[in-house]
Amino acid sequence: MLKVNALSERMPVAAVVALGVTQIIGYGTLYYSFSILAPDMAAHFSWSSEWIFGALSVALLIGGLSAPWxxxxxxxIGAGRVMTIGSAAAAVALVACAMAPGKTTFVVALIAxxxxxxxxxxxxxxxxxVQLRPQVAQRSITYLTLIAGFASTIFWPITAALHAYLSWQHVYLVFAALNLLVCLPLHAWLSYGAARRKTASSxxxxxxxxxxxxxxxxxxFTLMVAGFSLQSLVSSAVLVHMVPLLSGLGLGTSAALVGTLFGPSQVLSRLINMTFGRNLQPLRLALIAAALLPAGVVVLVLTAPSVPGAMLFAVIFGMGNGLLSIVTGTxxxxxxxxxxxxxxxxxxxSARLIVSAIAPFVLALSMQRLGFIWSLSITAALGAVAxxxxxxxxxxxxxxxRFS
Structure with a gap:
């Protein structure tokens, strides 16, 4: 019995590392790369940037509607099998997007x-x-988010570097290959391991x-979904527009440099939590994350166009987003x-994606009509409600x- 308990309390390190790799590629290729490639996508289809981000919002909305199923x-059937299928689907969708001959097929591929x-x-x-080892899932999730926190730091510069030599279509083809040749085999291995563990660990x-x-x-559940949805709205709106937003506030060439602080700040918050917050309950962590996101936006509003102020914003916002990733799991x-x-x-x-799906489009439209400062102020106020x-x-x- 002691051996059984010891096994159930041991973190699946190999699985966490493998998932860390696939999460970096998954978020980097399917999410973070979009803001870098969006201007050329808009030019290719003769769309304004607002309509390109509108297409992304539609895709996020429909993706959200599929999430409960x-x-x-x-x-x-097991999360491992679903992720294996998902890697193949991601590769096909990226190829379809790259090969899209017109606006309609592009939007359909973006939805995929x-x-x-x-x-x-x-x-x-x-x-x-959770399916592998529920007793240590909170610790496993924390370590996974620590590794995956490098996704933006790795893929923003990788996307920009590739795009300097390749069209956005060819960049998407490279990303399709990564999902097919790296993520799919890792997810298949995890699925096989999960099935074996389920049989051997009855x-x-x-x-x-x-x-x-x-x-x-x-x-x-209603309150939790409301809190996470508002945080996701703030996070998705700001992250998708991070570099153009900072440029629009007058930071010029410093915008890309400030943006690179976001990823390390996510990792820093997770390291701090792992080192000093082991006994901190997830609900307390959720409160801290909820406060950091709007606080970072307020700092940016009050200090723009100061580069040190923008750097402080990136650190605070990144730390809040880093903790948000943990608490949505724990x-x-x-x-x-x-x-x-x-x-x-x-x-x-589903709820988070549906509520936040319109955020990139609405923020792009708001920045055009109301200006950067007012748009960010409204975003911070919504975040504070979380x-x-x-x-x-x-x-x-x-x-x-009290009553139990």
């Missing part, structure tokens, strides 16, 4: 990219880690309990337990414990 699929992204990014990876504990009582779960597990975790992730992903949502969940947990 995908979440149920994680539980039914966003649906495929839901199959291979954090929601699926977190579900796989004696291991297979579930963890949540801290919310059944009568409080609906309210708790907070649902803490509040609701491991049973049906994949389906829960799917519902949460703090209230997590405070309310904290109240629910306290009341539940």
């Amino acid at each position: 995908l979440g149920a699929l994680f539980d039914r 990219i966003e649906v495929a992204a839901n199959l291979v990014q954090y929601g699926a990876a977190f579900a796989l880690l 004696a291991l504990p297979t579930r963890t309990e949540g801290i919310l009582t059944p009568d409080l779960r609906f309210v708790g 907070l649902p597990l803490t509040l609701f337990g491991s049973d049906g975790y994949g389906k829960l992730q799917g519902k949460m992903m 703090v209230l949502a997590f405070r309310a969940i904290d109240g629910l947990v306290r009341n539940g414990r």
